[in-house]
Amino acid sequence: MLLDALLLQLGYNATLVAIGAALLGTSAGITGTFLFLRKRALVSDAVSHATLPGVCIAFLIMAFAGGDGRNLAGLLAGSAVSAGIGLWCMNWLTRNTRLAEDAAIGAVLSVFFGFGIVLLTVIQTLGVGRQAGLEGFLLGSTAGMLYSDAVVIAAGGAVTLFLVLLTRRPMTLVAFDPEYAAARGLPVDRIDMLMMGLVMAVTVVGLKIVGLILIVALLIIPAVTARFWTERSEYVVLLAGLFGGVAAYLGAALSASAPNLPTGPLIVLVSFALFALSLFLAPNRGVLAAVLRHLRFQRRVHLRQGLLALAQGQAIYESLTLRLLQRAGLVRADGVPTSSGKARAAKALRDERRWEVVRSDMDHEAAAALYDGLRDIETVLTPDQIQEIDRQIGGPREVLS
Amino acid sequence: MSSDEAQEAKIAQSPLAIRGLTVSYGEKPAVFSVDMTVEPGQMTAIIGPNGAGKSTLLKAALGIVAPLSGRVSVFGRSLEEQRARIAYVPQRASVDWDFPTRVIDVVLMGLYRELGLLGRVKGAHRAKARECLERVGMGEFAARQIGQLSGGQQQRVFLARALAQGADLYLLDEPFAGVDAATEKAIISVLKSLRQAGKTVVVVHHDLATVTEYFDNVFLINTRRIAEGPVVEAFTEESLQAAYGGRLATSQIDKLAKA
Numbered sequence: 001m002l003l004d005a006l007l008l009q010l011g012y013n014a015t016l017v018a019i020g021a022a023l024l025g026t027s028a029g030i031t032g033t034f035l036f037l038r039k040r041a042l043v044s045d046a047v048s049h050a051t052l053p054g055v056c057i058a059f060l061i062m063a064f065a066g067g068d069g070r071n072l073a074g075l076l077a078g079s080a081v082s083a084g085i086g087l088w089c090m091n092w093l094t095r096n097t098r099l100a101e102d103a104a105i106g107a108v109l110s111v112f113f114g115f116g117i118v119l120l121t122v123i124q125t126l127g128v129g130r131q132a133g134l135e136g137f138l139l140g141s142t143a144g145m146l147y148s149d150a151v152v153i154a155a156g157g158a159v160t161l162f163l164v165l166l167t168r169r170p171m172t173l174v175a176f177d178p179e180y181a182a183a184r185g186l187p188v189d190r191i192d193m194l195m196m197g198l199v200m201a202v203t204v205v206g207l208k209i210v211g212l213i214l215i216v217a218l219l220i221i222p223a224v225t226a227r228f229w230t231e232r233s234e235y236v237v238l239l240a241g242l243f244g245g246v247a248a249y250l251g252a253a254l255s256a257s258a259p260n261l262p263t264g265p266l267i268v269l270v271s272f273a274l275f276a277l278s279l280f281l282a283p284n285r286g287v288l289a290a291v292l293r294h295l296r297f298q299r300r301v302h303l304r305q306g307l308l309a310l311a312q313g314q315a316i317y318e319s320l321t322l323r324l325l326q327r328a329g330l331v332r333a334d335g336v337p338t339s340s341g342k343a344r345a346a347k348a349l350r351d352e353r354r355w356e357v358v359r360s361d362m363d364h365e366a367a368a369a370l371y372d373g374l375r376d377i378e379t380v381l382t383p384d385q386i387q388e389i390d391r392q393i394g395g396p397r398e399v400l401s
Numbered sequence: 402m403s404s405d406e407a408q409e410a411k412i413a414q415s416p417l418a419i420r421g422l423t424v425s426y427g428e429k430p431a432v433f434s435v436d437m438t439v440e441p442g443q444m445t446a447i448i449g450p451n452g453a454g455k456s457t458l459l460k461a462a463l464g465i466v467a468p469l470s471g472r473v474s475v476f477g478r479s480l481e482e483q484r485a486r487i488a489y490v491p492q493r494a495s496v497d498w499d500f501p502t503r504v505i506d507v508v509l510m511g512l513y514r515e516l517g518l519l520g521r522v523k524g525a526h527r528a529k530a531r532e533c534l535e536r537v538g539m540g541e542f543a544a545r546q547i548g549q550l551s552g553g554q555q556q557r558v559f560l561a562r563a564l565a566q567g568a569d570l571y572l573l574d575e576p577f578a579g580v581d582a583a584t585e586k587a588i589i590s591v592l593k594s595l596r597q598a599g600k601t602v603v604v605v606h607h608d609l610a611t612v613t614e615y616f617d618n619v620f621l622i623n624t625r626r627i628a629e630g631p632v633v634e635a636f637t638e639e640s641l642q643a644a645y646g647g648r649l650a651t652s653q654i655d656k657l658a659k660a
């Protein structure tokens with residue numbers, strides 16, 4: 001069943017939802033990355049909650065005008081207007097009062113959402129314009145998704161992606177160093193507004209699939225996940241798009257594979273699974289890699305300190321050091337160095353002297369920055385450079401004992 | 402020539418001329434009605450005690466913070482017209498150094514104007530960025546992640562980014578704050594080479610001991626302008642006393658003014 005869903009074999013609606021979700025996930029991941037890099041991720045939560053009054057008011061207007069209150073384009077237009085007002089309120093509060101952004105986010109989020117819920121309750125008691133299903137905007141509802149809905153989502157996603165492509169450089173520059181960007185004459189405020197506008201567009205487009213409460217997950221989790229895998233912002237953007245798209249597609253397929261599984265929440269759970277995997281398994285920034293790196297580093301420190309102690313004829317008291325030296329065949333069980341132990345110890349002491357020279361000389365700055373007390377000097381300097389240093393520190397010395 | 406005309410002529414020649422600039426955070430002015438005329442082709446230090454508005458003056462001159470009043474002219478024209486001729490080096494603490502980017506990418510930001518919105522980064526751009534890194538002694542760091550840099554190295558990367566712009570006027574905000582002696586030497590030699598090439602350099606500076614050694618001119622500020630001119634004329638005991646008030650011991654000032 002799941003396989004069928006993954007291969008888009010579960011019928012028209014499921015296919016439509018899966019493709020729509022993947023498109024949405026990709027554009028949300030890419031757009032959200034800039035928000036994450038600008039450290040304003042939570043603004044998107046306020047923006048998404050601020051859509052609810054707009055949805056309800058748009059519904060009321062359309063219903064009383066005699067049309068179908070649930071026309072998706074109309075509802076999305078309404079949500080965009082109220083999200084825009086919410087965004088404006090937040091900017092006004094942070095700029096013209098002493099409130100910090102987090103307080104402004106809290107204020108806007110709760111007030112707009114509360115107002116939206118009141119309107120929603122009123123609409124349900126009014127009984128006009130086929131109101132059933134309006135609450136689907138809270139958590140997304142894909143059951144009755146139409147072809148036209150999918151087209152709206154695809155078009156919205158495509159426009160957002162195009163704008164991101166066009167403005168990625170100024171947005172990255174503003175995210176990294178807003179003062180420098182301003183000094184270069186970039187309109188920082190307008191670029192921030194554009195970034196928020198794009199986030200708003202993604203939010204509005206995603207209301208139908210994930211709903212306004214969970215869309216923030218789709219904007220932020222992929223970017224955070226991608227950050228584990230790379231140190232370059234352009235790759236973070238691309239990977240976030242990929243993770244977002246994959247998570248949304250998988251989540252949609254999962255929800256189609258069994259009855260009564262909600263699409264939006266499943267998409268969020270799949271993105272969380274990708275996040276958790278990255279958190280543990282990513283090669284450099286992952287937790288597992290960090291633990292392994294720490295253990296390896298600890299062993300190397302012990303070996304090195306042991307060797308230096310041998311070279312200077314000092315006794316070794318730490319049992320881990322002794323064990324490591326023994327296992328490497330550098331000391332015998334009674335703590336006396338073997339011949340290879342003596343050689344390695346002499347080399348370690350010598351390297352220590354060489355490093356001292358390297359670190360005191362600005363010409364070797366790039367090499368000196370790699371100093372961690374352990375690295376073999378041959379890995380950072382050429383034989384010629386080492387010879388030059390050796391000339392400065394004199395000939396090798398024999399290890400006693 | 403009337404004195405007004407002489408004034409205008411001076412402003413027209415100056416790489417950075419500020420008149421009547423006031424900047425206020427809330428109701429308390431950080432910079433009050435300041436006039437400043439930077440001499441072309443020279444190195445000028447902006448000095449003054451903590452909170453005297455040194456950085457604010459620079460930021461307002463660049464339009465990073467909005468002034469309450471005042472006008473700024475750059476090489477005799479408006480700031481907006483002359484943006485391309487200015488390179489700004491912010492305080493290095495003003496950015497997050499865990500941002501996912503490499504040293505060379507930061508320097509490439511200096512080529513923002515050449516690259517435009519969609520232009521591809523070509524070999525020539527990379528070569529230029531590398532050359533700027535070489536000038537600050539950071540050539541071998543190009544591919545490293547910026548989070549691995551020491552404070553002094555971060556500062557030099559910022560300077561390399563400014564060099565990449567190929568500007569005529571360089572404005573640096575506390576470039577020597579919290580850097581090692583080697584970095585200070587590297588930066589000052591780059592700045593002197595810029596002056597040699599006819600560029601103008603303005604530095605927000607906090608170390609009074611090096612003023613006479615490094616700079617041609619000083620601008621002393623403590624919210625208001627205290628003194629301005631060549632180091633020998635303006636860096637005097639009276640002006641230091643006026644700028645720092647009781648914050649410097651007399652013996653300290655004696656030593657500095659004589660140095």
